[in-house]
Amino acid sequence: xxxxxxxxxxxxxxxxxxxxxxxxxxxxxxxxxxxxxxxxxxxxxxxxxxxxxxxxxxxxxxxxxxxxxxxxxxxxxxxxxxxxxxxxxxxxxxxxxxxxxxxxxxxxxxxxxxxxxxxxxxxxxxxxxxxxxxxxxxxxxxxxxxxxxxxxxxxxxxxxxxxxxxxxxxxxxxxxxxxxxxxxxxxxxxxxxxxxxxxxxxxxxxxxxxxxxxxxxxxxxxxxxxxxxxxxxxxxxxxxxxxxxxxxxxxxxxxxxxxxxxxxxxxxxxxxxxxxxxxxxxxxxxxxxxxxxxxxxxxxxxxxxxxxxxxxxxxxxxxxxxxxxxxxxxxxxxxxxxxxxxxxxxxxxxxxxxxxxxxxxxxxxxxxxxxxxxxxxxxxxxxxxxxxxxxxxxxxxxxxxxxxxxxxx
Amino acid sequence: xxxxxxxxxxxxxxxxxxxxxxxxxxxxxxxxxxxxxxxxxxxxxxxxxxxxxxxxxxxxxxxxxxxxxxxxxxxxxxxxxxxxxxxxxxxxxxxxxxxxxxxxxxxxxxxxxxxxxxxxxxxxxxxxxxxxxxxxxxxxxxxxxxxxxxxxxxxxxxxxxxxxxxxxxxxxxxxxxxxxxxxxxxxxxxxxxxxxxxxxxxxxxxxxxxxxxxxxxxxxxxxxxxxxxxxxxxxxxxxxxxxxxxxxxxxxxxxxxxxxxxxxxxxxxxxxxxxxxxxxxxxxxxxxxxxxxxxxxxxxxxxxxxxxxxxxxxxxxxxxxxxxxxxxxxxxxxxxxxxxxxxxxxxxxxxxxxxxxxxxxxxxxxxxxxxxxxxxxxxxxxxxxxxxxxxxxxxxxxxxxxxxxxxxxxxxxxxxxxxxxxxxxxxxxxxxxxxxxxxxxxxxxxxxxxxxxxxxxxxxxxxxxxxxxxxxxxxxxxxxxxxxxxxxxxxxxxxxxxxxxxxxxxxxxxxxxxxxxxxxx
Numbered sequence: 001x002x003x004x005x006x007x008x009x010x011x012x013x014x015x016x017x018x019x020x021x022x023x024x025x026x027x028x029x030x031x032x033x034x035x036x037x038x039x040x041x042x043x044x045x046x047x048x049x050x051x052x053x054x055x056x057x058x059x060x061x062x063x064x065x066x067x068x069x070x071x072x073x074x075x076x077x078x079x080x081x082x083x084x085x086x087x088x089x090x091x092x093x094x095x096x097x098x099x100x101x102x103x104x105x106x107x108x109x110x111x112x113x114x115x116x117x118x119x120x121x122x123x124x125x126x127x128x129x130x131x132x133x134x135x136x137x138x139x140x141x142x143x144x145x146x147x148x149x150x151x152x153x154x155x156x157x158x159x160x161x162x163x164x165x166x167x168x169x170x171x172x173x174x175x176x177x178x179x180x181x182x183x184x185x186x187x188x189x190x191x192x193x194x195x196x197x198x199x200x201x202x203x204x205x206x207x208x209x210x211x212x213x214x215x216x217x218x219x220x221x222x223x224x225x226x227x228x229x230x231x232x233x234x235x236x237x238x239x240x241x242x243x244x245x246x247x248x249x250x251x252x253x254x255x256x257x258x259x260x261x262x263x264x265x266x267x268x269x270x271x272x273x274x275x276x277x278x279x280x281x282x283x284x285x286x287x288x289x290x291x292x293x294x295x296x297x298x299x300x301x302x303x304x305x306x307x308x309x310x311x312x313x314x315x316x317x318x319x320x321x322x323x324x325x326x327x328x329x330x331x332x333x334x335x336x337x338x339x340x341x342x343x344x345x346x347x348x349x350x351x352x353x354x355x356x357x358x359x360x361x362x363x364x365x366x367x368x369x370x371x372x373x374x375x376x377x378x379x380x381x382x383x384x385x386x387x388x389x390x391x392x393x394x395x396x397x398x399x400x401x402x403x404x405x406x407x408x409x
Numbered sequence: 410x411x412x413x414x415x416x417x418x419x420x421x422x423x424x425x426x427x428x429x430x431x432x433x434x435x436x437x438x439x440x441x442x443x444x445x446x447x448x449x450x451x452x453x454x455x456x457x458x459x460x461x462x463x464x465x466x467x468x469x470x471x472x473x474x475x476x477x478x479x480x481x482x483x484x485x486x487x488x489x490x491x492x493x494x495x496x497x498x499x500x501x502x503x504x505x506x507x508x509x510x511x512x513x514x515x516x517x518x519x520x521x522x523x524x525x526x527x528x529x530x531x532x533x534x535x536x537x538x539x540x541x542x543x544x545x546x547x548x549x550x551x552x553x554x555x556x557x558x559x560x561x562x563x564x565x566x567x568x569x570x571x572x573x574x575x576x577x578x579x580x581x582x583x584x585x586x587x588x589x590x591x592x593x594x595x596x597x598x599x600x601x602x603x604x605x606x607x608x609x610x611x612x613x614x615x616x617x618x619x620x621x622x623x624x625x626x627x628x629x630x631x632x633x634x635x636x637x638x639x640x641x642x643x644x645x646x647x648x649x650x651x652x653x654x655x656x657x658x659x660x661x662x663x664x665x666x667x668x669x670x671x672x673x674x675x676x677x678x679x680x681x682x683x684x685x686x687x688x689x690x691x692x693x694x695x696x697x698x699x700x701x702x703x704x705x706x707x708x709x710x711x712x713x714x715x716x717x718x719x720x721x722x723x724x725x726x727x728x729x730x731x732x733x734x735x736x737x738x739x740x741x742x743x744x745x746x747x748x749x750x751x752x753x754x755x756x757x758x759x760x761x762x763x764x765x766x767x768x769x770x771x772x773x774x775x776x777x778x779x780x781x782x783x784x785x786x787x788x789x790x791x792x793x794x795x796x797x798x799x800x801x802x803x804x805x806x807x808x809x810x811x812x813x814x815x816x817x818x819x820x821x822x823x824x825x826x827x828x829x830x831x832x833x834x835x836x837x838x839x840x841x842x843x844x845x846x847x848x849x850x851x852x853x854x855x856x857x858x859x860x861x862x863x864x865x866x867x868x869x870x871x872x873x874x875x876x877x878x879x880x881x882x883x884x885x886x887x888x889x890x891x892x893x894x895x896x897x898x899x900x901x902x903x904x905x906x907x908x909x910x911x912x913x914x915x916x917x918x919x920x921x922x923x924x925x926x927x928x929x930x
Contacts, residue, residue: 217799276794277787284784287773294731294770295785295838296756354775 037399038347038363045367049374056377057370060252063245068179068324070369071258072097072317074362076336077343078269079313081361084344085273086306087286087353088144092133092151094336096311097318098329099155100126104319105168105328108175115175123315129155130311131304138303152337160330169327179323181257192247193254200246204239211235258320262362265313270358282306286353342389343368346396367392412473413438413603414492414572419458419470428454429468429627436572436620441594441604443614443635445650446624447883452607455624456574460494461487475571491571495561497580503550507541508532510549511564535563539593555586562593573597574605579613580717591617609715611647611922621645623653630654647922648915655885655914663890664866667873669707677744678877679704679760679846684738686719686726696733697723698901704846704877709868711892712881713917719901720881721765724848728762729755742845756785761844763835765851765881767828771835774824778816779805781823781834785842808837813863829860836867846877853887865891885914899923 049057056062076093083090100122107118129151136147170176183195211231218225226234249255273279281302284292293299317336322328347364349356368389375385414436421429429451436442446452457463459472461481472479474490481487484494501510508529517528532545541559549557558578565573575594579587594604594617608614614621615635623630630653635643668674686697697719704710714720725732727740729752740749740758747758755762764770772781783790783801790801805819812833816826823834832852839847849868853861868891872878882888888895895912897905897920905920 275796275798277791277796278794280780280784280787280796283776283780284773287775288769290770291764291772292784294728294752294762294764296729296753297784298753354773 037403038360038367038396041396042363042367042370045370045374049370049377053374053377057374058248060248062373062377063248064182064252064256066366066369066373067256067259067262069373070365071179071256071262072321072324073336073339073343073369074262074365075265075313075317075320076340077347077361077365078265078358079310080337080340081344081347081349081356081358082269082273082282082306083144083310084341084349085286085353085356086282086303087289088137088303088306089341090133090144090148090151090307090310090314091337092129092148092155093310093314093317093340094333094338095152095155095159096126096129096314096333097321097336098159098331098333099129099162100315100318101322101332102159102162102168102328102330104175104322105171106162108171109168109328115172119175119178119319122319123312126311126313126315126318127308128311130308130314133311134304134307137307138300144307159332163328163330165330167327167329171323171326175319176323176326177257178261179258179320180326182253183255183257183260185254192250193252194250196246196250196254199255200243200250203246204242207238207242208235211238261316261320265316266358266362269309273358278302278305283354286355288354339368340365342393346393348400350400364396367396411438412436413475414459415473416455416459417471417473419455419468419472421454421458421463421468427627429458431470432624432627432629434622434629435632436603436605438603439598439601440619441598441606441617443606443608443618443621444624445608445611445614445621446654447885450624450654451627452624453576454627456494456576456605456607459487460484460492460574488568491569492574493565493568493570493572494574495558495565495576495578497577499554499557499561501549501557501560504548506546506548507536507543507552507560507563508545510560511535511545511567513564515567531567532563535566538566539563540589553586554581555583555589558582558586558590559593562597570602572603572605574607576607577609577716578606579608579610587613609717609922611650614650615643615645615647618643621650623650625654648919651915651918651922655918664862664869666869669873669875671707671875673706673743674875676706677703678706678708678742679879680741680744681723681727682739682741684723684727684740685736686722686733687736689733692734695736696901697726700738700898700901700903702879702896702903702906704879706877707872707875708894709872709878709880709892711888711895712879712898713883713885713888713895713921714881714898715883715921717900718898718921720898721850722901723898724762724850724879724881725764727755728752728760728848731762756842756844759845760848761785761839761842761846762848763839763850763852765854767831767835771838772823772831775822777820778809778814778823778826778834779819782808782819782837782841785838804841808833808841812837812867827856827860829856829863832856832860832864833867836864840867840871844876846879847871848879848881850881851883852880853882853884861887885917888912888917889914897921897923 046057076097080090080093103125104118104122107113107121108115113121133147133151136142137144185193185195215225215231225231273282281292281297284295284297285299285302289299318333321332325332343365344356344361345364346367347356347360347362349360371389371392372385375388412435414434416432416434418431418433419429420427420431432451432455434444434455444452444455454463458468461484464482465480474492479487479490502513505513511532512528517524517531529545536543536545539559539562541556541563543552543556549560562573578590582590591613594606598604606614606618618635620632620634622632633645633649633653635645637644680703682701684697684700685695688694688696700723702710712720722732726735727749730750731752739746741747742759749755749758749760768774773784779802782805783796787796790796790804802819808814809816809819814833814837815830823831826834836852852864852868856864868878868880880888880892889912893909895907895917896903897907897917899921904923907916907920
């Protein structure tokens with residue numbers, strides 16, 4: 001799942017000898033401390049539970065499970081990260097997800113609408129809901145906390161009105177596949193899921209080419225790059241991770257459909273936030289709103305679009321969740337907003353805005369997701385799970401605060 | 410007469426800047442002692458040292474208060490000794506009552522429970538002493554600024570003040586309220602309360618002060634006795650004080666100007682006419698009043714004025730109406746009227762504004778040098794909405810080299826650079842936006858001499874390329890050294906236009922301290 005090139009360029013003086021390479025590495029790591037820290041924490045958690053569950057955690061079926069169980073939270077977390085970078089918050093995403101799930105159910109179950117059309121309409125509803133909230137926040141100037149708190153009530157109520165307190169089911173097979181489906185088997189039969197292996201190989205190739213081209217371009221501009229041995233090490237690590245992950249999936253039923261959807265969002269939003277003008281404007285607004293405005297950033301428009309994006313993602317998460325349950329229910333999406341916000345903060349967001357990456361939100365979401373799954377496997381009750389997740393959130397942000405104070409930013 | 414306060418050879422340095430060097434200040438008991446100096450002369454820093462905002466240990470020198478050495482760790486410690494400072498921006502809580510504000514942090518309470526009757530009675534008594542006739546239960550938000558100032562003084566009296574420090578107390582007051590306040594100071598003096606008055610208004614200083622100490626460049630220049638005995642007429646003229654404030658040697662150096670002789674040289678590039686702005690909250694008050702000015706291509710034009718003259722407000726209002734409420738006026742660029750109602754429109758028209766407050770309005774401190782430089786011109790660096798990162802880097806590297814921005818890489822966080830280098834980043838951002846007119850607001854505030862020279866070089870180069878530069882500055886030598894013409898502002902109005910040949914610090918200061926009747930506000 002390695003996607004956009006990582007931020008190796010965020011550091012250092014021109015290279016001059018071996019000792020700087022280590023210093024460069026230290027500085028790169030320190031600059032992205034929270035993300036690297038969380039990556040390490042994620043790895044530790046995985047190893048810990050792998051031992052604790054006697055190897056059950058990383059069994060192919062369970063890996064598929066983790067992906068599918070957490071997909072909707074991860075989708076929400078990516079959008080939430082952008083909202084938080086912009087200096088806002090969205091409390092309504094859980095309710096909105098439920099509302100859109102309910103709407104999708106009404107469209108498909110009561111009106112027999114074709115599922116692709118229903119899905120498109122659902123996303124449109126999400127966009128409109130996001131636009132509604134964005135309007136009040138960006139153009140009227142009501143704090144996002146208030147607007148989305150209102151939205152939380154509004155959409156929850158709307159869900160109950162739509163469903164009249166009942167669950168609506170079942171959905172067409174195609175819609176269910178959004179959450180439960182896998183890519184089709186194809187090609188010569190082997191012990192592995194062939195298409196998945198193929199995808200893994202393609203991803204590896206693309207990543208390697210991308211890394212190499214990036215390195216060449218940086219050298220062409222006489223920018224500093226990682227020394228070759230470290231670069232090779234990094235590539236080997238990426239390749240190993242991608243192959244291990246795809247082979248694990250391939251030895252069960254292959255790539256879940258929802259994983260592809262998530263990767264597309266991650267790559268797309270990651271690219272926009274890093275490379276598009278509007279992404280830069282989001283960071284600038286969150287970092288210093290006054291300075292951004294005086295630099296000609298159209299703050300209202302950017303804020304509005306951030307909430308439209310969140311609305312669409314909330315709608316998608318709602319559809320994925322409904323597809324997973326195979327029903328639209330009034331109780332869907334409860335506490336999703338809290339999980340998404342927690343994932344964003346664990347993944348490197350800052351309360352004051354201006355920092356964080358979409359990839360960070362995914363890492364944060366996975367930390368929570370693997371904790372959930374692992375704790376369930378070893379039989380820890382949901383009561384203690386909540387306590388532990390709360391402490392993890394506190395520890396992650398506390399570590400960041402402490403680290404920043406030490407560096408003296 | 411014995412002295413109530415003695416500050417001896419106070420030296421205070423901030424990273425890169427020596428704000429005070431060996432300042433002496435002696436306040437005799439029961440006198441009103443004015444402290445005068447240009448912006449940045451060190452008046453506020455000195456008062457912060459005295460009141461414990463800059464704690465003991467962070468400065469050199471000693472402070473004797475009523476004969477005893479003092480080592481204040483914070484502002485509460487100095488207040489316990491009876492030294493109370495009233496800042497220009499009042500520190501009142503608007504939605505609490507007058508009585509609550511007077512005893513804020515100093516409540517009449519028994520075991521943590523406030524005794525309201527005593528509070529109100531005591532507040533009423535203090536309010537009588539300062540001549541404030543209001544119900545003690547009135548919310549502070551509901552009374553005018555003049556009365557709020559009185560609340561501050563009542564609050565000081567509640568702390569048994571021995572030495573009252575007032576920082577520009579009349580800056581926001583109209584003439585009537587100012588007169589009342591000054592009378593109150595005289596009244597308090599007769600009760601034995603000494604007072605340090607920081608003021609730009611020399612008329613005011615002559616009226617009430619017994620002694621004047623003049624600061625310049627962080628040093629004590631002189632202490633003048635204004636009147637031989639309390640109540641006697643003043644013996645020191647305003648011009649005498651002005652000479653002390655500005656009479657420094659021109660030890661700043663300025664690069665040689667290359668005049669612009671290209672296309673359209675001498676044509677008017679920027680023309681502001683009749684620009685009027687009202688205060689964002691108090692709509693009655695005109696912060697900028699009917700200002701008209703011009704800047705030619707290749708010309709550097711200065712705007713001089715003291716704090717509160719409305720210079721920044723004028724600039725920010727012209728630049729996308731970023732301050733206050735627009736109340737009339739037009740902007741022409743190269744003879745054509747342009748839309749400057751929003752920042753993007755102003756930028757598109759060819760304006761750029763480099764802020765005086767780079768940390769609040771100029772930079773995203775948590776982002777990199779490179780991204781800060783590109784922020785105002787991202788669309789130009791992008792294709793189909795996607796930023797060309799390599800070009801962005803090259804641009805950043807170019808400004809790093811041409812402006813001599815000292816940073817390990819262009820990916821360093823701007824917040825980690827020194828003030829001078831941060832300023833170069835802000836300037837680079839706007840130079841890259843390639844405007845026709847640059848408004849520079851205090852471009853060298855808080856940076857060291859070397860960096861100043863580099864900034865001057867950049868500004869000269871811009872003018873030599875045919876840009877029109879409007880430069881706001883509180884440092885008169887800087888304006889004299891850099892500008893072809895200088896406008897002066899006071900209380901929101903233009904009070905003069907002086908050519909380079911006729912300009913001197915004395916002339917400018919006279920225009921800047923001109924106390925024109927302001928009319929109703």
